[in-house]
Amino acid sequence: MVNRHHNQKLMPFVLFMVAFLVGADELLLGPILAPVGDDLGVAPERITLFITAYSLAIVFAAPFFGRLSDKIGRIQVILPACALFGLSSVATGLTDHFGLALATRVMTGLASAGMLPIAFALAGDQPGSKSMKQIVLVQAGLTLGMITSPGIGALLTAFHSWRFAFIGLGCAAWLVTLLLLLVSRKATPPVSALSATASVPDLLVPDLLVPRQASFRPLLIPGALGALLAMGFGLGGGIGVFNLVGQHLRDTEGLTVGWTGMMYAGLGVVSVLGNMGTSHAMKRLGSGRAVMRSALMVCMFSSVCLFSPLGELSSEQQTSWWAITLLLVAWSLAGGVGSPALQNHISQLSERHRGALMALGMSMMHLGVAVWSGTAGFAYTQGAGWVAALSAVLFSVAIIALKPAERPMETSATE
Numbered sequence: 001m002v003n004r005h006h007n008q009k010l011m012p013f014v015l016f017m018v019a020f021l022v023g024a025d026e027l028l029l030g031p032i033l034a035p036v037g038d039d040l041g042v043a044p045e046r047i048t049l050f051i052t053a054y055s056l057a058i059v060f061a062a063p064f065f066g067r068l069s070d071k072i073g074r075i076q077v078i079l080p081a082c083a084l085f086g087l088s089s090v091a092t093g094l095t096d097h098f099g100l101a102l103a104t105r106v107m108t109g110l111a112s113a114g115m116l117p118i119a120f121a122l123a124g125d126q127p128g129s130k131s132m133k134q135i136v137l138v139q140a141g142l143t144l145g146m147i148t149s150p151g152i153g154a155l156l157t158a159f160h161s162w163r164f165a166f167i168g169l170g171c172a173a174w175l176v177t178l179l180l181l182l183v184s185r186k187a188t189p190p191v192s193a194l195s196a197t198a199s200v201p202d203l204l205v206p207d208l209l210v211p212r213q214a215s216f217r218p219l220l221i222p223g224a225l226g227a228l229l230a231m232g233f234g235l236g237g238g239i240g241v242f243n244l245v246g247q248h249l250r251d252t253e254g255l256t257v258g259w260t261g262m263m264y265a266g267l268g269v270v271s272v273l274g275n276m277g278t279s280h281a282m283k284r285l286g287s288g289r290a291v292m293r294s295a296l297m298v299c300m301f302s303s304v305c306l307f308s309p310l311g312e313l314s315s316e317q318q319t320s321w322w323a324i325t326l327l328l329v330a331w332s333l334a335g336g337v338g339s340p341a342l343q344n345h346i347s348q349l350s351e352r353h354r355g356a357l358m359a360l361g362m363s364m365m366h367l368g369v370a371v372w373s374g375t376a377g378f379a380y381t382q383g384a385g386w387v388a389a390l391s392a393v394l395f396s397v398a399i400i401a402l403k404p405a406e407r408p409m410e411t412s413a414t415e
Helices: 005-027 030-040 044-072 074-094 098-113 116-124 129-159 162-187 224-242 245-253 257-276 278-285 288-307 317-347 354-382 384-401
Strands: none
Touching (some): 005 116, 005 129, 098 116, 116 317, 224 317, 224 354, 224 384, 245 288, 245 384, 257 317, 278 288, 354 384
16 A cells, blocks of 8 residues: 655645745846846846746747646656756856856756646645645745745845856755655555556556547637636736836835835735635635636736826825735735636646646746736836726736636536
8 A cells, every 4th residue: 555644744845845946946037137147248138038038938838748747647747847947057057158058048947847837737636625725835835936036046146156046946956856756756656556546646647547538629628718818818917017016116106126126025925925815715705716806806906006197096105105005915915816726727627638728827827927028018118007008908808718617627528
């Protein structure tokens, strides 16, 4: 008999750390663009290509790895991805050539594509209420990594160099790889036992032991199209618009760079608290889809008020700051509650194609961030009111897309 106690205790922590590493990598470069550019002999603005290359790699590779995990198993994908993440991060820290560093960032993006969606899928594979709890934990790891990495990167750069930050991240990924290897060995039953039970999660079942499936048509799965649109327009678009809040407050309220960084860190903590409240919200509203729709409505109201000239509720500075703070907290809290709820909704759409759907959702989110960040930036140059209009459109599309499907679970007709 297989001993799963070790897996039950450690697997949630390992998935949390996988998400933390990906989140940390995504925003690590923010405060250290100048020292990286100086060391590699290029202008700091060219280092932003690191971010573009990383994001595009995730957009195009995540669906492949998600589908692959449905066929050969989650562990078989996430293990080598974690190892590659460590290798490419260390290589980024050791290279002296901009071109090679750009290539290692592409490798890191490919590795992340095999890590974060699969971590969400692994969490979604858990039975009953454990699924939602672990999805929340993975989301919390991602959020915590994103809000702490700018400070960690700046601190390590000041202590030693920017290279130390990437090498440290790579070494941490190798430690997580070892933990994942140990946990998966404890959790995986012998192959002979797989055919004797129907209760073993499909992430552990090799493709040879399951019936051959029809071609994968994700958009035919009830609710999938709306959920994917919500990831691209609601989550990705919301992040793109939210990134402009700091610049808007610097322009209108005279907020300094230091205070802007502290504001984003504080709002990140609020988002983590929102993650922790997702399960309670789902019990009250009944489903992840309903929770995300409600969260999108809050986000739309907050963003329109913050960027619209009508949002200036008072000329008194103290009253204005109270209103701004409440709107930002509401936006961050709603986003923190809604994001894992949407991930849970996607994970329940198709058990057989869970990995592929969650990976497609991750691609849509990153594509949304890339597209709508640029669009929001251009809109802001025309006036903050245009950003308010854009956010209203983005959130409205996501809300409409998340209308109830006829049947939220897969059927034989769609498989």
